[in-house]
Every structure is written in structure tokens, then in C-alpha cells.
Amino acid sequence: MAIELAPLPLPSTADASKFTEFGREVKGVNPGELSPEQLEQVQMLLYKHDALLFRNVDLSPEQQYALTKAFDLASESYGHGNNKISKEAKSILHPHLKTIPRVPQVQLIGNGLAPAHEGLPPVELKHPSHTTFHKTPHTIDPGTTRFYRWHMDAALYELEPPRVTTLYSIRVPQGPHQRCLYDDGTGDELDVPLGTTAFVSGKTMFDILPPELKSVAVRAKARYAPHPYVWMATAHAMSTGLGLETEGLELPLEKLPEWNEEGVKIYPVTWKNPVTGNLHFQVHPCGVQELLIDPLPEGASRNGALYPDGASLKDLKEVRDLLYKMQRPAIAPSLVYPHDWREKDLMLFHNRGILHSVVGQFAPDQLRMFHQCNLAASDEPIGPSAEDVAAYA
Numbered sequence: 001m002a003i004e005l006a007p008l009p010l011p012s013t014a015d016a017s018k019f020t021e022f023g024r025e026v027k028g029v030n031p032g033e034l035s036p037e038q039l040e041q042v043q044m045l046l047y048k049h050d051a052l053l054f055r056n057v058d059l060s061p062e063q064q065y066a067l068t069k070a071f072d073l074a075s076e077s078y079g080h081g082n083n084k085i086s087k088e089a090k091s092i093l094h095p096h097l098k099t100i101p102r103v104p105q106v107q108l109i110g111n112g113l114a115p116a117h118e119g120l121p122p123v124e125l126k127h128p129s130h131t132t133f134h135k136t137p138h139t140i141d142p143g144t145t146r147f148y149r150w151h152m153d154a155a156l157y158e159l160e161p162p163r164v165t166t167l168y169s170i171r172v173p174q175g176p177h178q179r180c181l182y183d184d185g186t187g188d189e190l191d192v193p194l195g196t197t198a199f200v201s202g203k204t205m206f207d208i209l210p211p212e213l214k215s216v217a218v219r220a221k222a223r224y225a226p227h228p229y230v231w232m233a234t235a236h237a238m239s240t241g242l243g244l245e246t247e248g249l250e251l252p253l254e255k256l257p258e259w260n261e262e263g264v265k266i267y268p269v270t271w272k273n274p275v276t277g278n279l280h281f282q283v284h285p286c287g288v289q290e291l292l293i294d295p296l297p298e299g300a301s302r303n304g305a306l307y308p309d310g311a312s313l314k315d316l317k318e319v320r321d322l323l324y325k326m327q328r329p330a331i332a333p334s335l336v337y338p339h340d341w342r343e344k345d346l347m348l349f350h351n352r353g354i355l356h357s358v359v360g361q362f363a364p365d366q367l368r369m370f371h372q373c374n375l376a377a378s379d380e381p382i383g384p385s386a387e388d389v390a391a392y393a
Ligand SMILES: [Fe+2]
Pocket: 151, 152, 153, 356
């Protein structure tokens, strides 16, 4: 059967004109048993559309791992390392991941008491909620929620960001929609299905910037903190989930687990899509410690340019304010795709091209079970080319 494509089921809140290329539902193939030709097609589609949805799929952990690995045959370990998660109890990710023993690259995530499953004993799962992470959680009203944390799936220390992530829903509790509040003074809010995963395009994030910020984006690199998830575990997030408040609560570097400079990651702020050549604004705002901005290239106009002679921003507030100014426009309600999960959905997404966030909170007895897989990549993401810099700087 040939591969068929359909648009993603966009909610009425989305500005369809901004989603013409983003996301497709893929029909007519079983993603667990793709022929080599189908796999090649799916790979091209993934980089072209950044998020692919397959519905009503039966997928074993082995098949999910194989599909994920097919995007990077030299990758092997889970995006945060196969053995590190359990050891690093201080990490903010620690309570949310249970490893499938047979296939340690696949994690069971969700909410509620999961029965014995794929070799795991019965286990209590906890859906991350903004109430434990944001500086000012709003009053607990079951009708409202927030974006927990906008991010890409990446260790951002020692290991390279996975090319793709696969998320497969096994149990999806039903319940009324919630209002996702931004609580940042804009009045923005978004109607979301209970426990949605929210996605935004990194390409759109770059495309909608004004020229002076595009110029900064193609010249900038982000330096991440060592062990960023341990570093940030004691800090609080902003009400939009798009970065941390600057309160001096990050764990001091000398209190982090042992680290070295070689493991620290410095990535360009924009990453080049290997198939389309488009630039995607790819920054995990919570983990960034410094921004390094190159001077304008020779011949570029200094008229209205920001940081024309380059800069090395080390002040956390300054770093975060600049990133927020560049990233906040792209999480506007009309630019968010909140996926309405059904059981047996598989979302395959371009982890180097989009950001996503957990949303919503469940009652303790609402059982949600998902399998998640991503693999630390065998290469670094590619930044803008000299031509890109010349075009946008
Ligand atoms: Fe994630």
C-alpha cells in the first residue's frame, strides 16, 4: 500500500497559514514494519514536515527503537544515556522515566499506577506538572493548566541532541479540555485536550523574527550549563514554561556532579534542516548559561544591528531576556499544535527542528502510559552556513 498523507488535525485556535508545511498524518503504512523504500520516504517526510502522526498503530518497544534508530544508524544509547538517569537522582528528569528492561532506549512515561508491563513491575508514574516547577503556580483549578517546560529532548552535556523522538500512546485518560494559561500579562491562553503534548516549529520561530533578531540568531551560539538538568533542578520556571526565572537558585557549578569542559555543549542558536536547508531556532532555554554572538560579517550593514561587534553574554538575566524575546513570539496560541492523543497514536518528530512541552495535570488515579524513545545522536547539529549568515546578518 502506498503512503498517504493528510494534514494534522489542527485545532480552531491554530493559524492554518502558519502550518502549511508543518506536520502530516501518515496513512497506509505500519511504522513498525517499513520496507527500505517506505523508510526512505518517511525520513524525507519527517525532515520536510517536522512531525508525523501514525494512528491506530501496534508497536513493540523493539520496533519503536528500530524506527528511531533508523534515523541515525550509528546512535545507540538513550538521549540522556542508558545508565545515567537512574544514577543521577538529583536530576529534574529522574522521577519521570522508567526504563523498559529489554530495550533500555525506550522509556515508560505517564501518570498513575501502571500495571506490570513489558518486564517492568507495577510502577507509579507521575506526569510532570507546572505546579512543581514554575515560580508562581496558579491556584489549582482543574479547568486550567500551563505549559510545563518548552524543550527539545537532549542531554545538552556530553551527548548530542537526538535527531528524532518517537512518542507512542498506550493508555490515554479521557477528561474535559483545560485552559492553558500563559499568565505573563498578555492574557494569552489556549484551549488544550487533557494531557496534550504541545508542539511549536523552530522554523516558524526563526521565520517570524524581525531582521535585527534574525541577524543575532544566525550569529549566536548557546553555551549550556554542565549537567543542565541537575543545575536547573533547584530553580523555578517562568509562567509560560519558556525558560527559568533569574533568582540565583541554580545549583552552583561546584556542587554539580563531576564535570569537565570537554563535556560542555556549545551549539549554534539556529540549526540547518538536512533536507530542506531551512534554519530552525533550536534552543532549550532552561539550560543555557551564556550566549556567544559573532560580530557582523564583513560588508553587512551596521544600520540598526544589535551587537554589531559581537558579544559574550554571561549575565543570566540578560541571556534569558534576549532568548525570551526571540522565542516567545513562536509559542503564541495560534502557533501551537496541541496534539489530541488517542490510544495507539505514534508521533515521530524532528527533535532538531521543533520544541515541545508537556501540558496539563491529572488526578493520581488517571492512568496514562506512553513509550518514549530518542537516541543520543552520532553527530552535532549543523549551524547556519556562511551564505545563511550573509543573508540574514
Ligand atoms: Fe520531551
